[in-house]
Amino acid sequence: MTLNRHAQAALLFLTGAALLHAGTTDLYLRYVKPGLQPLLLASGAVLIATAAATLWYERKQTRGKTPDPHPHPHPQPSPHPHPQPSPHPHPHHEPGISWLLVLPLLALILVAPPALGSYSAMRTGTALQQPYGTTPLPPGRTPLHLTVVDYATRAVYDHGRSLTGRPLTVTGFVALDARGRPYLVRMALTCCAADAQPVKIALTGHVPPILQPDTWLAVTGTYTSRRTTDPVNHRPIPYLRVTGAHPVPTPHDPYDETWNT
Secondary structure: OOHHHHHHHHHHHHHHHHHHHHHOOHHHHHOEOHHHHHHHHHHHHHHHHHHHHHHHHHHHHHHOOOOOOOOOOOOOOOOOOOOOOOOOOOOOOOOHHHHHHHHHHHHHHHOOOOOOOHHHHOOOOOOOOOOOOOOOOOOOOOOEEEOHHHHHHHHHHOOOOOOOOOOEEEEEEEEEOOOOOEEEEEEEOOOEHHHOEEEEEEEEEOOOOOOOOOOEEEEEEEEEEEEEEOOOOOOEEEEEEEEEEEEOOOOOOOOEOOOOO
16 A cells, blocks of 8 residues: 555545534634535534545455466576566555645634634725624613624614614624724625635724624614724715623624525
């Protein structure tokens, strides 16, 4: 068995193990939407089964090679004055450096990458999209918990009709533009982290005087009709009038789950 066959099986197994590890922990939420978890688990199981089948097939092939029943202890002299190349050259083993291919997989298993944050958000235009419609909000005067996407969508495309006069709570991470103006942001996924786009809310009112980028805040406030324009793609960004704010831990899923729903 050549190292090439070992490397194939090892890479398949490690890739499958990495997918299973990510899919059975919160790690997969750093890469894809929650709805893709079953596909990750299925893919990991298939890759591990393929690795096992590869080793089994190679072992079967090795056992199937029987020795020559009529060996020639005394080789006959060759009639050719010069040795001829063997019709069955020895297999070339792959260099050991090929095992370095497993290092990215080990990094995937052992190191959880951070979710996209303020650096990416402020270099990408807001991705707010006009919805087909909005669902009615529950009645009451208690603070209504909204996502960044939901608040921004209702504030811009519904002109705040369902938000006016109601206390609201919105959670996101802090981002500051070049002038130091604060935004509350949530990265929204279409499929995976590679296509994550920010949705932004500008903050006004009783904004905390010192804000650190990438700090997660639960902001309480009220709707205001004030808007600004994203300098990156010139799309509208609504404001939220802040009445209070306090830091919160990074959520279980750092990306917004309501995107494109």
